Amino acid sequence: MEGEWHSYAPDGREVLVRRQGDAWLVRCGQSEAHSTNLDVALAQAIRADVDVAGHANELGYATWIRTAADTIDPEA
Numbered sequence: 001m002e003g004e005w006h007s008y009a010p011d012g013r014e015v016l017v018r019r020q021g022d023a024w025l026v027r028c029g030q031s032e033a034h035s036t037n038l039d040v041a042l043a044q045a046i047r048a049d050v051d052v053a054g055h056a057n058e059l060g061y062a063t064w065i066r067t068a069a070d071t072i073d074p075e076a
Helices: 038-047 061-072
Strands: 004-008 014-020 023-028 031-035
Touching: 004 061, 014 038, 014 061, 023 038, 031 038, 038 061
Parallel strands: none
Antiparallel strands: 004 014, 014 023, 023 031
């Protein structure tokens, strides 16, 4: 992936993904996360909000994260 990728989490929060060298930067709402693994960065940024974490299974975050990661970086 080059540049940035933009979408919305299952709860409607804006998600922005950027590649910075070997790391991924993910911003979801007011939360940010960095990781060399895109799935991890997505999960950390999305679940950083305590209120969201309690509803993660209900909203299908795991499936959304995997699908987003495959879309953004299909070679991973």
